[in-house]
Amino acid sequence: MSVAVERSPAQLVVLTWIVLLEAAVLAAGTLFLAWELFVGDAQDLRSAIALTVTTALLTIGVAVVGVGLARRWARIRGGVLLWQILQIALSIGAFQGLLGPAWIGWLLLVPAGVAIWLLFTKPVTAVFQARDAERR
16 A cells, blocks of 8 residues: 655745745754853843743744644644744844844845745645645
8 A cells, every 4th residue: 555645846845945944044043142141241141041032932933834834734824924924024124224234134035025925826825725625
């Protein structure tokens, strides 16, 4: 007895890799913040701990969303969209000079825009509509 394995559309594969790459960048940021927490001289230790913990929780959340995309969880699209919108909001802050130089804004905006576009392409929506229909 053989099990037929559906091939994922290229758009879904690229979207999954974008989200997993975002999770990896967040993980690197979390490690950097943890390193700075122990090695650096924080002016406000409580704020530094809170930022590190928040970044770690975001890393876990984005990684779960990436795994959900890879496994085609039926209702994962909302999490993908929410993360990309949050990333766009951060990019706007970078463009305004609140969060660093403008090039950081572009590093946040471009993958988020591509991910949102891929999320709403016909092959990706068809995959998740089929998964949603299976659940019913």
